[in-house]
Amino acid sequence: MPRTDSEDPDSKVLSYGDVLLRKSDVDLLRGPFWLNDQIIAFYYEYLLNEAHKLIQKVTLLLGGATTFFLAHAGSEDVQAMARSWQLPSRSLIIAAINDNPYVDEAGGSHWSLLAYTRQDHTFRHYNSSKGLNRDAARKGADVLGRLLVQEGKTPAYVEAKTPQQSNGNDCGIYLLAITEMLCNERATGALDILDMEQVLTELLTPAHISRLRSRILKLITDRIRAGNPV
Amino acid sequence: MADSGEDKKPDVSSTEHLNLKVRSQDGTTTFFKAKKTTKFSKLISAFCAKQSISEAEVVFMFDGERLRGEQTPEELDMQNDDTIDAMIHQVGG
Numbered sequence: 001m002p003r004t005d006s007e008d009p010d011s012k013v014l015s016y017g018d019v020l021l022r023k024s025d026v027d028l029l030r031g032p033f034w035l036n037d038q039i040i041a042f043y044y045e046y047l048l049n050e051a052h053k054l055i056q057k058v059t060l061l062l063g064g065a066t067t068f069f070l071a072h073a074g075s076e077d078v079q080a081m082a083r084s085w086q087l088p089s090r091s092l093i094i095a096a097i098n099d100n101p102y103v104d105e106a107g108g109s110h111w112s113l114l115a116y117t118r119q120d121h122t123f124r125h126y127n128s129s130k131g132l133n134r135d136a137a138r139k140g141a142d143v144l145g146r147l148l149v150q151e152g153k154t155p156a157y158v159e160a161k162t163p164q165q166s167n168g169n170d171c172g173i174y175l176l177a178i179t180e181m182l183c184n185e186r187a188t189g190a191l192d193i194l195d196m197e198q199v200l201t202e203l204l205t206p207a208h209i210s211r212l213r214s215r216i217l218k219l220i221t222d223r224i225r226a227g228n229p230v
Numbered sequence: 231m232a233d234s235g236e237d238k239k240p241d242v243s244s245t246e247h248l249n250l251k252v253r254s255q256d257g258t259t260t261f262f263k264a265k266k267t268t269k270f271s272k273l274i275s276a277f278c279a280k281q282s283i284s285e286a287e288v289v290f291m292f293d294g295e296r297l298r299g300e301q302t303p304e305e306l307d308m309q310n311d312d313t314i315d316a317m318i319h320q321v322g323g
Contacts, residue, residue: 010286018296022286034323037289041296065289065296065317072255073315081294098320111322169323 014224017045021220029217035111035172037064040096043176043216052183055092059186060085061179062095064111070095070143071136082147091118092186094179095144097125099136111175114140115160115182117193121150124160124193126200128174134159161197163204173209176216248303251313252277252290259313264303271299277316291315 009024018041025038044061052059062070070078087093093116100108112127114137123145125137138157145154165174181199185192250273252260260280262273270290274297278285290297292306292314303312 010284015298018298020298024286034321036319036321037317038319041289064320065291066294068255068320069291069315069317084293084295098322100320108320108322171323 014042014220016042016223017049019045026217026220026224029213029220032167032169034109034169035176037068037096037098039216040064040111040172040176042220044096044179046219047180047183051180052187055183055187057089058091059183060087060090060093061183062093064096064098067095067097067114067140068100071139075146078143078147087147092116092182093144093148094182095140096175096179097133097137097140099133111171112137113175113178114144115178116144116148116155120156120193121148121153122156122158122193124158126160126162126178128162128165128171128178130159130162130164161201163200165209166206170209170213173213173216174204177204177209177212180212248308248310248312250303250308251311252316253313254281254316255318266304266308267302269299270297270301270303273314274299283318287318289317289319291317 007023009022009027011023012020013023013026014021019038021038021042025036027033028035028039041063044063048056048059048061066081069081073081095114097112097114098108099110110129110132112125112129112133115124115126116122117124123141125134125141127133127137141155141157148155162178165171178200181203182196185196185199246265247263248266250262250264252262252273254260260277262276264273274285274290278288292308292312297306297314
């Protein structure tokens with residue numbers, strides 16, 4: 001199919017792994033806009049397929065669409081979906097949480113992150129806007145927790161201390177930044193989950209967030225320029 | 231490349247065709263008959279046309295993975311009556 005250079009927001013601009021990005025998706029990174037699950041899916045693919053190949057087997061990153069499906073599907077469907085995830089071999093599982101309560105329309109207003117660490121059998125909810133998403137994160141932990149029972153116990157759940165966003169549009173970038181920091185820690189060997197709060201407090205600054213937005217845009221435009229067939 | 235309407239040739243061996251379901255998040259299911267070698271892009275267009283939605287608004291998932299338009303049921307080892315989930319996009323700030 002020939003590359004389309006049209007201004008059509010629906011035009012396909014990059015096929016990357018399992019993700020197909022359209023112009024309208026990429027444009028979300030060009031300003032202070034809310035992110036959608038497409039951009040999250042892109043960055044998750046990038047993290048495990050390029051940046052952190054070495055932890056691919058022990059880390060599972062679940063994008064917004066998958067997590068949303070989990071929250072609204074019946075338990076049989078959840079089991080079927082999880083079959084390909086090789087959960088027992090994962091020491092770090094991260095799920096992008098969205099608060100969209102509607103199953104039949106696009107929506108949502110906030111992204112946060114739910115991380116499971118096998119070493120302490122615990123879910124941590126990293127939330128850049130405290131108070132939001134609590135129900136959605138709990139729900140995600142319930143559904144995933146049922147798949148992760150160890151010695152009869154479902155994982156514990158805690159709200160993790162997280163730097164707070166100072167605006168109403170960067171929660172998606174916080175989600176991606178925290179995902180990356182958890183992957184970085186995992187990749188260095190010991191993921192000291194308690195140290196993570198310290199790491200986040202030091203590194204997760206508004207400047208870091210703004211740089212990450214530009215960096216993801218560049219990752220995408222570089223790949224578009226490199227001529228990935230759509 | 232083999233390419234034709236999904237349900238026009240009853241004489242073709244049934245093993246070459248699959249009945250697939252596309253399930254929307256609101257619980258409605260749409261049925262499709264597709265050749266194992268037909269690219270999903272065709273099924274996706276048909277689904278979106280039926281539902282009057284833009285292809286940019288949905289992502290299709292099978293067994294926890296996103297479907298790509300250039301893939302075929304054969305490549306993903308799909309079986310008769312398998313279900314594909316259509317997920318509408320989510321946003322947040």
